[in-house]
Amino acid sequence: MxxxxxxxxxxxxxxxxxxxxxxxxxxxxxxxxxxxxxxxxxxxxxxxxxxxxxxxxxxxxxxxxxxxxxxxxxxxxxxxxxxxxxxxxGKATHIEKFGTVVCVGGGIGVAPVYPIARAYKEAGNKVISIIGARNADLLILEQEMAAISDVLYITTDDGSKGRKGLVIDPLKEMLAAGEKIDLVMAIGPVIMMKSVAEVTRPYGVHTIVSLNPIMVDGTGMCGGCRVSVGNKNKFACVDGPEFNAHEVDFDGLMARQKMYHSYERREHRCGGD
Ligand code: FES
CATH class of the missing domain: 2.40.30.10 (Translation factors)
Structure with missing residues (x-):
């Protein structure tokens, strides 16, 4: 037990x-x-x-x-x-000294980002973290992230904490300003990870996403976490959960997730089985 x-x-x-x-x-x-x-x-x-x-x-x-x-x-x-x-x-995150690493966590995604960001920091990287939520009440691990980050940006959709806006906003600004970024790691809602991938793609900055938010049973058997990566079918729970963000078919992934939404809404209304 x-x-x-x-x-x-x-x-x-x-x-x-x-x-x-x-x-x-x-x-x-x-x-x-x-x-x-x-x-x-x-x-x-x-x-x-x-x-x-x-x-x-x-x-x-x-x-x-x-x-x-x-x-x-x-x-x-x-x-x-x-x-x-x-x-x-699951496969552990590849940790080494890359230089400057930007760690992006959205919503509950801040939880898995935290130990990864800490490990990057312990490996000698400069860690710039961006964490965000819909509002201040939903923001988690702010102090923990501050303790292991060289720079911490906070964003909320409604501006109730940190800057009003999305987690991709500070990232966009850093890239536009020519700041040297060697790696971006992002974990959060699928739409957020897609946005991060689109922001870094034109700059050719290596970007990793963790698809753990899409896992269902984690066994490799339910198929719920199937995703096309580099035009090959992968399972987040067995082959990942981390993948090169620029190779993930986020649109296909979001289309498949929509299939589960009506079931989940019914679960919420009924309070479970
Ligand atoms: Fe079920 Fe990966 S979570 S197959």
Missing amino acids: FTILKKQELAPSVKLFVVQAPLIARKCQPGQFVILRIDENGERIPLTIADFDRAAGTITLIFQEVGHTTRQLGRLSAGDALLDLAGPL
Whole structure:
């Protein structure tokens, strides 16, 4: 059993758990994820490891309550336990000293960006981070990102925190000003990752996106995370989750995601099964 040692509400419907999982904490690397089940009847859900403490034997998971299982997960408290936790899974982020790395996190995507940005910083890179949300209440991990970034930009759609606008705005300005950027890493909603890819493409700046937000069961079997990358079919959970943003067919991906929307709306209305 994997005991929840700490629970924290980061934003409305965004929760953080610190979970006792010594074997995973010992091996995991930035960019990897776990699959959890709450109980024997529960569905499997993949969650990116948002932080880890090897000495304490804990990992940190951050999730948004968007469906039946994540709402059920959100009702657990410190002292409760998860039935299973499999991992670490997925390919770890390639970390080395690139020079200047811009890390972009949108919404809940800031959670998986954080350990990656920290690892870039520890490898000697200059880290410029841009994090954003719809409004100030939904912004997460601001202090954590500030602590590991040389420069931190904050944007909100409504201007209630940081600059009013989108996360791509500071990136556009840096590129237009000729700032030397060696790598961009972006994680967030698919439309945001597509926008980042379009902003950096004309400048030829290598850009990586993590497609963990599109994973469903994380097993390679459901097909929910299928995506065309460089005209080849890939599965985010098995082949990724990170890919060259300039090779991802975002339009095809968004068209497929729309197919699930009516089902998800029904789930929300019914409050799950
Ligand atoms: Fe189901 Fe990848 S999440 S196949």
